């Protein structure tokens with residue numbers, strides 16, 4: 279008997295002793311036998327890392343509607359079927375646009391000296407058609423406010439590689455890359471404060487309207503990024519180049535790549551556009567400032583796919599029994615940004631959802647309500663997959679009518695993160711507090727202890743809340759997300775922490791099972807706006 283099994287047995291005994299007294303006070307009934315089975319299967323026989331490895335090493339990057347995403351969907355579909363789940367379906371959620379795939383990137387400085395350049399093309403931008411060698415030029419697009427500002431550059435950009443942003447200032451970093459949420463931080467999050475709502479980061483490519491005003495202070499910006507790009511195209515610019523941005527720690531080879539939004543066949547294809555490691559960008563900028571002529575060699579092969587403009591989610595069910603028409607949902611977005619293999623965002627969440635379903639099926643859980651898992655498409659493009667699904671199954675916002683499954687819906691739990699689960703956001707739904715307090719209790723020893731009254735946004739549970747259905751997202755440790763992996767070229771399998779994903783899968787399976795066996799209705803969300811943190 280391994281120590282984990284011994285631990286499981288001791289845990290069961292402790293629970294049986296304490297559950298007698300708990301039953302007298304707790305209103306929420308917990309099936310502790312089942313919780314122990316979930317823990318044993320999830321902690322002793324976990325497959326979560328194997329699942330995550332396929333999703334990253336084999337099927338990365340899984341950019342929305344790309345060939346690798348579609349292959350990941352088919353692979354996950356086969357897994358679900360092999361495990362014996364029902365109604366396993368790759369389901370179109372609506373019109374998306376063109377598929378895109380980077381097939382080759384080679385970037386170098388060739389003059390005044392040779393240097394290999396760390397560089398990534400932005401998704402849904404054009405390739406270079408062939409290998410090109412061309413001089414560079416600097417156009418600070420942050421200082422282009424109106425048509426008159428463009429005149430200075432007329433006739434100067436033909437056949438050039440255009441550096442479009444200032445040098446990035448790099449700083450020493452004295453803080454640790456990896457962090458877990460401290461007790462103080464969690465206590466602070468769990469304390470209700472009434473604050474003004476702040477904007478949610480949508481993850482979309484930012485227009486220049488959002489950029490700082492630069493040196494010109496109050497000068498009004500009348501040019502959109504699309505207009506600036508059209509000017510650069512007409513002037514004959516070959517490739518656009520910008521430095522990797524993001525947190526101060528996203529340097530030294532870490533490059534954040536904020537893809538373009540997807541495009542339709544009738545849209546203009548954006549110019550070839552590279553994000554370059556900040557140190558390499560800065561060196562070439564300094565050489566230009568010193569008066570040297572910098573030349574680069576660039577070869578980018580990007581392929582667009584127009585054979586199917588729809589994108590897809592994957593759905594699988596563990597059927598319920600006496601309440602089988604009612605639906606408990608768990609989900610995670612399967613798509614990722616283009617630069618790496620989307621490990622922490624969000625192969626992790628996808629593997630956790632798959633593993634939770636595997637655990638429940640393996641231990642022969644018999645839920646009363648049907649547990650439905652979803653791997654969502656195109657979250658990184660604005661929660662499109664989950665939003666499309668909600669509109670097809672639950673609520674038609676155009677006709678403003680509830681669809682048949684709306685009244686059968688119970689609750690949704692989302693996983694879009696990779697650290698250990700520390701609690702759950704109540705999303706202002708205070709009636710869910712006693713329910714989650716009871717459900718968290720068996721997981722205090724695994725580090726899940728906090729209920730946060732506030733909201734979190736920025737991911738797929740919002741699609742449910744938008745139409746008045748209860749949707750939740752867990753509080754998870756940051757680990758290296760904000761310092762290293764958030765939409766960067768280094769969001770890879772090596773960043774994942776096995777114990778954290780095992781813990782998350784066990785908790786998700788238990789929450790799904792508890793919801794699927796609970797007596798009574800789940801309290802609907804309340805429209806309380808009490809401050810929103812993005813993910814954290």
Ligand SMILES: [Zn+2]
Pocket residue numbers: 611623624657694695737
């Ligand atoms: Zn995500």
